[in-house]
């Protein structure tokens with residue numbers, strides 16, 4: 001699998017925030033979010049092809065029960081099924097982070113679904129039309145909800161009008177509770193996050209959704225391998 005990076009850290013986002021985990025970042029994505037914080041796995045994918053057994057060997061070398069398969073878009077990696085099965089064999093808890101534009105049934109524990117809002121479209125770029133056409137796939141999101149042992153719906157929020165768009169998406173989905181929905185401020189520095197935290201926290205109080213902290217930014221800043 002083309003691998004951008006593999007590292008051991010603390011989960012910074014979502015239901016498992018704070019849990020020590022090994023992150024396996026696949027390189028390559030079918031979207032091009034304007035604010036992508038891992039362009040080395042999407043806009044300009046970097047990395048080498050690493051065999052699945054070597055990835056599993058590296059995961060097993062860390063004292064963590066939890067593994068996060070992320071990207072890029074791990075769901076488009078040809079080896080993703082083989083990797084999940086191998087990690088299952090060594091009893092790891094598997095989270096997959098996906099924009100949920102493609103589905104396949106995998107032996108995972110948590111689907112971290114991050115549907116992309118219109119704020120992600122890279123206006124003016126050659127990728128804008130393809131991104132806009134691909135970024136939201138309601139039937140695929142619904143399958144992740146229906147067929148995953150656990151899931152979270154994580155929305156990246158940068159402007160107040162995003163809230164109505166999120167509600168419109170949720171209205172097309174079933175099987176979720178308010179506590180499955182996370183609103184995460186978009187930003188990769190403390191100043192930007194602070195400018196959005198307040199009104200997003202109030203939106204969470206008004207809706208019953210969860211506020212999604214970005215703990216890794218606070219702990220380490222916006223650097224690779226953390």
Ligand code: SF4
Nearest residue numbers: 029031033036042072
């Ligand atoms: S889906 Fe994720 S990895 Fe792909 S471009 Fe968007 S933010 Fe980046």
